[in-house]
Amino acid sequence: MVDIPHGNAPLLAAEKIEKWYGKVHALRGIDVKIYPGEALALIGDNGAGKSTFAKIVAGVEQKTSGRLLWKGKEIDISSIKQARNLGIETVYQEQALCPQLTALQNIFLGRTKTKFGVLGILDNKKMATAARKVLDELGLGVGVNQEVRFCSGGEQQGVAVARALLFKANLVILDEPTRALSTKGVERILQFIRSMKNEGIAVILISHVFPQIFPITDRFMLMSRGQIIAERRKEETSPEDLSRMIIEKTT
Ligand SMILES: Nc1ncnc2c1ncn2[C@@H]1O[C@H](COP(=O)(O)OP(=O)(O)OP(=O)(O)O)[C@@H](O)[C@H]1O
Ligand SMILES: [Mg+2]
Numbered sequence: 001m002v003d004i005p006h007g008n009a010p011l012l013a014a015e016k017i018e019k020w021y022g023k024v025h026a027l028r029g030i031d032v033k034i035y036p037g038e039a040l041a042l043i044g045d046n047g048a049g050k051s052t053f054a055k056i057v058a059g060v061e062q063k064t065s066g067r068l069l070w071k072g073k074e075i076d077i078s079s080i081k082q083a084r085n086l087g088i089e090t091v092y093q094e095q096a097l098c099p100q101l102t103a104l105q106n107i108f109l110g111r112t113k114t115k116f117g118v119l120g121i122l123d124n125k126k127m128a129t130a131a132r133k134v135l136d137e138l139g140l141g142v143g144v145n146q147e148v149r150f151c152s153g154g155e156q157q158g159v160a161v162a163r164a165l166l167f168k169a170n171l172v173i174l175d176e177p178t179r180a181l182s183t184k185g186v187e188r189i190l191q192f193i194r195s196m197k198n199e200g201i202a203v204i205l206i207s208h209v210f211p212q213i214f215p216i217t218d219r220f221m222l223m224s225r226g227q228i229i230a231e232r233r234k235e236e237t238s239p240e241d242l243s244r245m246i247i248e249k250t251t
Helices: 050-057 080-086 103-107 121-137 153-166 183-198 210-216 239-250
Strands: 012-021 024-034 039-044 065-070 073-075 088-091 171-175 202-206 219-224 227-233
Touching (some): 039 210, 039 239, 088 153, 103 121, 103 153, 121 153
Parallel strands (some): 171 202
Antiparallel strands (some): 012 024, 012 065
16 A cells, blocks of 8 residues: 555545445455545446445445544444535435425535524525525536426536535545536536535545546545555556556456
8 A cells, every 4th residue: 555645634534444235245344545635536347346435435335344534533424414414425426416406405405504594584595695606616507496307417416516515525425427428527527526626625536437537636546346456646657557457456
């Protein structure tokens, strides 16, 4: 494992994480650290355990054993709600949002108490103004009162990113964010990731098409069969090098 020099302490440190799904050993004792403002990519073949790790951090699945340290303190992430309270958001294309609700309703979904006070009719104007500002900053032509089912996949991701920015998420997980996106859509999601990094948000990216995400990624972890088998900082690798490593090490 390469030791990454960072001024800051890790936001999240996962130690010796094991996951069994019945008889399937999906994660075999993995160690992952992520730092504020950093984009970490998990790459590797189908079934390597990338999404399983992401789901454990997002509170969707429970680890079988191992430790999770949040800002140095051991924690349990036993639900999506608990992950959200820590400021962990997940952006899956077309899955992060409720299609029948508007952009505004989605952005504030599940937040009964916010920096705008207890949610109620009186706060609507303030919320709409704040949401419109973030959507505009992201360059999205989505109206706050537009139902999300009338948004494209990329626009829906944008709304989910707006939620992460507005509520000052600490960690955002994007699982296959560029899948099924047009070239323009990919550019836009890369721009979203840059905005999040600039805000000091840590980003975990899962992607098969890592040449696309290469420019905005700081560090790559290559997973195979439930283990991390290589780790590289961007400066010491290239998309070609990573492709070669996947072929050599995982087959
Ligand atoms: N809910 C589940 N029940 C049983 N086995 C599962 C479950 N989810 C994942 N697995 C298994 O765990 C292993 C890791 O799966 P995971 O989805 O984490 O892989 P991945 O790296 O995200 O793959 P892909 O690139 O195809 O998305 C696989 O063998 C998979 O079949
Ligand atoms: Mg997956």
